Amino acid sequence: MENEKKERYEDSHLYKVRHSTAHIMASAVLERFPNAKIAIGPAIDTGFYYDFDLPRPLTPEDLDEIEARMRKLIKEHIRFDKKVITAEEGKQIFHDQPYKLELIEDLEKGQFDEHGNPVSEKLELSTYTSGAFTDLCRGPHVADTSEINPSAVKLLNVAGAYWRGDEKRAMLQRIYGTAWENPEDLKAYLDLLEEAKKRDHRKLGKELELFSSVDEVGAGLILWHPNGAKIRKIIEDYWRDEHEKADYDFVYTPHIGKAQLWQTSEHLGFYKENMYSPIDIEGQEYYLKPMNCPFHLHIYKSKIRSYKELPVRYAETGTVYRYERSGVLHGLLRVRGFTQDDAHHFCSPEQMPQEIDFVLNFCLKMLRAFGFNEFTAYLSTRPAKAVGDPARWKDAEAALEASLKRAGIAYDIDEGGGAFYGPKIDLKIKDALQREWQLSTIQFDFNEPEKFDLTYIGEDGEPHRPYMVHRALLGSLERFFGVLIEHYAGAFPVWLMPVQAMIIPIADRHMDYALELKKTIREAGIHVKVDDRSERMNAKIRDAQNQKIPYMLIVGDQEMENKQVSLRLRNGENPGAIELAAFLERAHMEIDAKI
């Protein structure tokens, strides 16, 4: 893998095309709004954007017109000319562009790049001129617009964006667009967006009656309907079985705790902006829990611990409440109340490497069981503001990294991205559409064992401070379910389906046979229903198909006579009449194989 060096996206031709198209867009916007103030306009993973300060909000019609102007410009084969300039020259050129002036000043100081990220060395200033448009830019760009295919460019939407991502600064209008090498690639991308829309878990959640959230209950609070709840139960049952086998102990803890608890854990110091206002109970302040750990720590603390009982592993599907700004809420993926598949490990320093290995592999096993097979990881290290002995941080970081290497997972290091209390590994999975989602997190915690004064008695008879690992594998059941819905487009593997088989009697006279079958099939442990409505078979098939039920068992005169069922699958395949025993065997095989 190391010797096949993949071309970095930033070095690719497509990157230049997109970046250049962003400039062309800015040029077109300036034609339409000569007084527009321009901010920044980079290429991004799937296209590009440019931020503008405009006299009025953009409409969809504006986008159409800007796009038309862009095509016209592209066809003019405009050259991109680079010129290295001094800061003084830059200030001349952009004297009426306040955002550019600010960039130049920062670049001059040599402290920030165009995104406001700190840089170590002083950067050279340059401009790129394309036709009437000149932008402060370090490039690179295409030589001229003949390299851009006007039929492979499309503007997508307008959104608000703060100047430099800072909510205290001006709100700009960002136009998102996409550009590709050819119209076929553009179409493939637009089709992908279309497919993603079809799989949207909010849409499928409604259609398959999985979950909802309603105004009267509150934003970001999820109601799990019977179908969704059934799937959740299957997930939780599997999760519990696996944890049982892996020597976890299960605990249950309350939803609220006294202010003092959160004071000790430092949540009120470091996490308060994510916590809800306190509840007054007989003059004492209580807070809804944003995390489960302080409770687990208290269970650990309930008696003297010997090194012999380590590692201690406490697991709980614990429901936590975190304040999220209304604008960030999103279906199941971002909510205000959610259930973590949480656990805390307490171990000795010597046990730490094997404990990390264990939890990482356990995590991968769990995710694979649900059909996720591609992972990437981030190792987040010590931030500037951190608690705990730096030497222990180094140990912990090394342990995490070694474990990632042993597990053979590709990872990036997020320098300084750890939590204040410890370094962590965040695992991302790739779904069927190759989109990445962060689910799992494995975190060291140097803070709480200290704050809660956790100890164990070592071989030497002296008290020692245990290491603590905090982990969630599926992350939260809500988010996990949302990702699962989109991954499978609602057609979950059989083992997860709330209804695995639907018996479809053709006429009323087949009802008794259908009910008899149902009994036998249910006794065989399969979730089965009979469609006993006075509908035509075709209608019943259609409805079952739309519910994505894996097995449709059609029974009429022939089946009744031969003691068979006619099997139809949700992909439209039609294996036809088989013995009931053969069906049960097939179903059990597929359920056990989790396919």
Added chain:
RNA sequence: GCCACCGUAGCUCAGCCGGUAGAGCAGUCGCUUCGUAAGCGACGGGUCAAGGGUUCGAUUCCCUUCGGUGGCUCCA
């Protein structure tokens, strides 16, 4: 929270420039008993998100609140 857009029956949506609403599906009730993706008919269902304002009159215009969508920021 901020910017833009949106909020009409359970669902998907129509309703031009102000004169208090309509379709398909779903539901209920009949009829139909049917071989691999929607049988026919009848009926019921909306304080047009909520509150306030302008107006003789507001679903339609204005304001506020709540909720949603796309982003910004943040995160499981």
